[in-house]
Amino acid sequence: MSVQVTLVAAARSSDLFDERFDEDRPLDRIGWHEIQLVAHSLVPLAAADLRYCSPTPRSRATGDALGYAPMAQPALRDCDMGRWRGFTFAEVAAREPAAVDAWLADPRAAPHGGEPLLAFISRVGGWLDTRPAQDIMAIVAVAEPAVVRAAVVYALNAPPRTYWYLDVRPLSTVTLTGAPGRWNLRLDAGAP
Template sequence: MALRVTFVAAAGSSSVLAERFEDVRPLDQAGWSEVQRAAHELLPLAAADLRYCSPAPRSRATGEGLGYAPLVQLALRECDMGRWRGLTLGEAMAREPQAVDAWLADPRSTAHGGESLLDFIGRVGGWLDTRPAEENCRVVAVAEPSVIRAALLYVLKAPPAAYWNIEVRPLSTVGVAGRAGRWKLRLEGVFAQSARA
């Protein structure tokens, strides 16, 4: 039985340099404009059998804005960043440079007092493995880029260090197909406006 899951990256609400760990800011006007431009291409995903989103405000707003009426999934939340929640990487580095270095170097590190990268990848993978496995069931999940990177590592059984080498652009899509423990990557589409550097 094959399950098809399409991940849609939440629309952005800030520049990459201003991204914050576990960002709870809502979509800004630029983010809403991205959703409106992408809606025509991404609306067909609303026909999925099951529609989910992470609890992050940007993901929920993106899913609603695209007409998905998604069900919030706590397992699709971003990595628990402990005392770094709400900080940019630069801010965390300024406060705790050795802890940030340890966290970046070791996927088992919880230097921030939160969840390790390995545990985060396992949590997202566990969510994927527990989706209904009905034949040709189609699922769409709107999530933050970090969650999509974790899902891709899980599907590909890639080393955790590869997490830092995956760029997920706002409103891009990527699919996976299979069932628990047996997943394949399915390259689908990227919304052209969002893919520009």
């Protein structure tokens, strides 16, 4: 018994340099344009047995635009960034450099008052491990790039610091196949 989970990173809702922690902005003009450019390769994923998304406006809109009609999953929400929510990394680093250093160095640290990285990775991994495992059941989930990164770290049983070295581009995909505690990773072509 195994399951195939394809994670699709949500289209963008802001310029890369204006991305904010735990943001919930809707898709921007560029995000909609990027969906149109890659839809032909992502629309077939709508045939999945189950279709999910992070509970953010951009994840929902990405899934809807691709014809997935996804069901929001609270476990796929972005990392709770506490008082840093809504700020850019640069803004937080300028105001709280020591706190940012602690957060980047220790996966158990939560100087922002939100969710530690280790808890975030475990939450996303817990969602993966509770997917129904039948003979190659196909699941697609549109999620925030941070959620995709956490899923990859969990699936590979990689050290939490690996999270910081993964770059997940909007509308890129990754497929995990397996069962709880035993996942294989397949990297797929991403958006231009």
